[in-house]
Amino acid sequence: MKSRRSVTVAMAAVSVLVGTAPTADAAWNRPVSAWSRPVAVWNMNEWSGSRTMVDSSGNGHTGRIGPEVGTGIQALGATGYRFDRLEPDSPPTHPGHLVTVSDSPSLDPGTRDFTMTVRLRTTHKFGNVVQKGQATVRGGNFKMQIPGGIAECLYRGSSGSLLVRSPTRLNDGRWHTVRCDRNGSGLIMAVDGRVVARKPGWTGAISNGWPVTIGGKADCDQIEVGCDYYAGDLDYVQFDAG
Template sequence: MRKRRLWIVALAATLAAAPVGGTPARADGGLVAYWAMNEEPGSRYMYDSSGNGLHGNIGTEVVTGRSYGDGLGYGFGRLQPDTPPTHPQHLVGVADYAALDPDDRDYSVSLRIRTIYQFGNVVQKGQATAAGGSFKIQIPSGKVQCWFRGSAGQVLVTGPKPINDGNWHTVTCTRYGSGVALAIDGVMAASKAGPTGMISNAWPLSIGGKPSCDQVSVGCDYFAGDLDWVRIDAAGHDW
C-alpha cells in the first residue's frame, strides 16, 4: 500500500512541477498516452506524443491552437446544461483502445485545466451504466471529482475546494487496488478506500463531455474552459 501511495504522490508532484505549457517528464510507471494539445488552429486531429499511437479526433466546436502565452491548448465554450440540441462536435474523442482501460492496474489520469465554470465532465471512458465499468473526472460546483466504477464496486472522491478560479491547476486522479486518490497541484487533496476491481469497456475515451446523451433524459455535461494537456499512466506497465 505504501509503495502505491508513494507512486501516486510522486506522479502528481512530477506533473505539477513540469515546465508550464510543456511536456511533463515521465514519472515512475508506464506512460500510456500523452496528448499535449499543442496542435495548430483549425486542427481536427489530436496527436498522442507517448509513441503509443493513441491519437484522437477533435470536434469542430473545440478551439485548437489557443495561445496561453506559455504554449498552446484547447478551448471549450460554454453550453447551457441539459438544453437540446446535443453538440457532439464539442468533444474530443479517442477510439476504444485496450491500453486505455484501467483493467486491474494502478491507473492515473492527469490534466492541466483552467475554468471559471462549475460543471462538466472533463475526461471519461464509459458512462454510468456502461458494461465493463467506467471512469471520469468531473467538476460539479467547481470541485474536482474522480470516479471509478468496476467489477468490485465504485468509488467517488471529491476535492475539498473549488478550482474554478480562472487559474491553471494540475489534477491527478488515481485508482489503485484498494481506493482512489486525488492530487491537485502536486498535493494530495482527497482519497477514499474501496475496491473497484476490473474496469474494461468498449467505449471511446471522451474529452469535454459525454459521447452518448440527448440533453433531455441524459445530460451531456459539457465541459467549459481550457485544457493544456491530458495524460494517462499505469503503474508497473512497461510499453
C-alpha cells in the same frame, strides 16, 4: 503544453506527500508515479484549426477534434484547447464539442494501477472533462468532472466505485493540474502537486468498449441524458498505467 521538468517536480511532490501520509497500509502510501508508464499523452499543442489530436506517448492513441473545439489557444503561458460554454441539459446535442479517441484495451485500467492527469483552467461550474464509458455501461467506467467548480474523479469497476473530490473550488480562472491515482488500496487525488483527497477500497476491473471522450459525454440527448459539456481550457490530458 507542459514541460518535462514540471511533470517531474509534480510527481516528486506527490511521491513525498503520499509517502509521508499517516496510514498503516504501505501499499496505500506508495505513489503510482514511481512505476507507472504513459499510456497516452495528449499535449494539446496543435495549431489553430487542427482536427487531429496527437498522442505523444508513441502508443498511437490519436484523437478526433470536433469542429466546435478551439485549438491553438494561448492562455496564461500555455497552448491548449478551448471548449465554449453550452447550456446544460438544453437540446440540441453538440457532438462537435468533443474530442474523441477510439476504444483500445490499453486505455482501460483493467486491474492495473491507473492514473489520469488533466491540466485545466475554467471559470465555469459544470462539465465532464474526460471519461471512458458512462454510468450504466457494462465493464465499468472512469471520469474526471468539475460540478460546482469542485474537481471529482470516479472509477467504477466490477467490485464497486470510488469517488474523490477536491476540497476547494478550482474554477478561479487559473491553471490547475488534477491527478487521480487508482491502485489496489484506493484512490488518491492531487491538485497542483499536493495530495488533497483519498479514499480506500478496490474497484475491481474496469474494461469497456467505449471511446475516450474529452469535453462531455458521447451518448446523450440533453433530455433524458445530459451531455455534461465542459466549458473552459485544457492544456493536456495524460493516462499512465502500472
